[in-house]
Amino acid sequence: MLKPVHRKISLLLIALAIFYLYLAYQLPSFSNSVINASTMPKILGFGLIALSLFLFFTPEQETKEEKEKRHIPKADLIKIAGVVLMILAYIFFLERLGFILVSFLFIYFCSYFLGYTKHSINFLVSILFPAILYSAFTMLLGISLPSGIIPF
């Protein structure tokens, strides 16, 4: 019964709606407000449940071809996961090491990881882009990006 993927999704959405509703019912209500802070969230929560049920009972319309599309080769999945990890590392180190250094490392290794092999161009771009962007932001726009361990 759970075979068509849209049924699984609909159950997941119902779970989300129940969690959301649970939080909505915790919201305080004030006697002097006509429509309370929780009114809209409650409508949304129940609305989502209703729509999810509707989705659950719609017959499957997906063609085989579309299903195929969802199948991602393992190699690609690894690449995506790798890039996500690099993004997380980028965020983590952004304020610690500074914008220029982290961006340099990110662009260089991310491009390399995705199969870019012209190392000299890669090196040049990954150093020039962040540097130009950094100076444009700090000097021209007056927006300070984290300078980090590079002392300027």
Added chain:
Amino acid sequence: MGSIEGILSGVQLAFSIEGILFVFLGVLAGTLIGMMPGLGPISAIAIMIPLTYNMDPTVALVLMAGVYYGAVFGGSTSSILLNAPGISGTVATSFDGYPMAQRGEAGKALAVAAIASFFGGTVSVILLMLFAPVLSSVAIVFGPPEYFALMVLGLTAISSLSDGSTVKALISAVLGIMAVTIGIDSQTGTTRFTFNNPNLLEGIDFLVVALGLFALAEVCALIINRNQTSKDRKSLGSLKLSKNDMKDMSGPMGRQSILGFILGVLPGAGATIASFIGYITEKKLAKKPEEFGKGAVRGVAAPETANNAATSGAFVPLLSLGIPGSGTTAVLLGALLVLDIQPGPLLMSEQPQLFWGVIVSMYVGNLFLLILNLPLIPYIAKILAIPRPLLISLVIMFSMIGVYSISFNTFDLYLLVIFGVIGYLMRLFKFPPAPFILAFILGGMMEESFRQAMTMSNNDLSIFINKPIALGMLIAAFLSFTVPIWQGYRSNKKNSA
């Protein structure tokens, strides 16, 4: 008569060397800042404020106005090329602009956007000149009941933004409104769904959602197709528009420059709503609506005309009443106060040179924008010829910095990644992201204006019926939502019979 003298003195100012120089600098800075991911007109104006402290107020206002519409003009670039809308007004542009660019027609898409922007900007300035004094009374007719109705009308676009299952589009929209309920509730001051996390008090920023759902999700798709050969360089940068394209554009440009201007005049509605409403009305009017969303020239021309027209419209309440109609004009008003200009109902009669000078300078500015942008397009479009792996890394970095420069908070960057993942999953399972972002933009305003109206009426729903404008829009919303469903039902029945 007085106003003719006023206009003449404005012309004199706008065409003085100083006037031309500063409008040029303004639009140049604006369009460049607008092209940066994450930096929209608000940032652009804020950046300019400290620079104008000691300037002549009129010149400073000419400069600021130039920065404002220049940023709106330039804002479409990242939407079209990278699917990374930097401001809410250009989300609708990405619906067809990005598919066009993917097809190898990036230059053409950018040219359509530039021409449409120019047209919308110029026509609306003419309207502004003709009607500014009259329109000031129209600008204030909208109150919470009317805004609620307008938001509902805007939300009916959901049904036309989905090309597959309507249920999935609706679910996507509900999730979008849910996302916008996070944060401090404006009408009671209570915090909602923040999990006691101070980073969530302000709510989730639009840019986090837009860049996550659109740009980062697209990056995932690009990673899978990373080895695809890059596009043919020649056609990429080509600006050539066929006669047919021009014909396609003319209708939307004509209609949307007027509609966009009117929506811009209304305080609070602004460029975003104008661009969405422009997009859906053109889709409804089109002979082949199925082309929308797949790279239709009309689909780029409509929102770009509308958002630029709305930008000039927003000057009506600001200059003629001293009322800021949007977040951006509020910042602009703040900047004017620093310069000792106090816009109000008397500005036009007391300082006609300033009033008309700014308006006339906007013609000049729009012309500059077109001249500046068209020759640049072939070069800008070549961005897409960058080898995929490198392009992917750069887009990710740009999105991150766009978000970071709003809040200087890495928490928002983690949120961006989460929305990127959500966006990618939505694509995989065929949930359209457009209704999510539309609901995210309009849903918050819809709830707020509904509650304001209900408080005003002491919990009496008839406030929406007694106001003719509100009622009219609600009926239009009802029809635009139900008629397509009914038609679909009927044609289904016929087919099965």
Added chain:
Amino acid sequence: MKKIWLPTLALFTSITLAACGGGEDSENSNAEGNSSGDGNWEPEQSLEFVAPSGAGGGWDTTARMAAEGFEEQDIMDQGIGVVNKEGGGGAVGWSYIAGKAENPHHLFVASPPLLLIPLNGQSEYGHEDFTPIANMISDYGAFAVREDAPWDDLNDLFEDMKDSPEDITVIGESSPGSMDHIQFVKIAKEAGVDPQSVKYVSAQDGSTMTNLLNGNADVYSTGVTETVEQVRAGEIKVLGVTAEERLEGDVVEDFPTATEQGIDETFVNWRGFFGPPGMTDEQITYYEEKFKELNDSEFWDETRDKYAWNELYMDSEEYAEFLEDEKESMQELLDEVNVEEE
């Protein structure tokens, strides 16, 4: 959009900061620095004035004008950069300063929201987490109605409000429980209106004046300066201001105070400078003197005129006491306004 963003770090700040070695090292080598010996302290790096809001607002203007004044009048040796930290109605800027504990080179501008926002549970930091240095100016609230409204003074309005509060919509920029709401409730309560019955609508998208003019709202609770242009144009009238005495200036001198209408209550929108927690007495004294000098300067006199601000200087000790009293009265009002159901 929600977070109207504006981190306008003035260009020269970044340069000066960079010139100081740009980073953590110099920032942490602070406090004890020069405080040795005769008890005189002086800043040893450029100063930062934080406006916890966007560019162009009241906090921002105060910070920028003060910075300009210090420089123009040669009061301080060190350069001053103004930084905007917007968000959470100030909460973002406050938590930034709280993180600068013991580094007395970062000051910020504050006004009543510093009391109200923590009381409403929207910021973990309140005024007691910071070091009050000096109050510089005051501003007052104004209650405006349309020119053709049936009320001619505050008493007319409040009488009607006592009878049928549900018929009168009060609109303001800030959310319920914050400044525009509380200043109105404070005066209305003194006139005998039940604080909880006041029908207050918050419009944070800049549509407040529109809604007054088009009749969706009846009373607009705001600052004095916001009303001036529309009064001059004959669109609205101001029934009362929350000042103790009549204000000086072109249009505003015609605005009656609540006090002169027999309602013995005021609301001060004070504005002054605060430092991070844990400042030493020497440091406080240093700044007090400098701000006093600025306050007495001609430059500041002109600035007050230009922006229609009023003089209200308080030194650190007075300020701290004043804030305690203010907080108490706000707390009382809030308790009466926000009654949770059940």
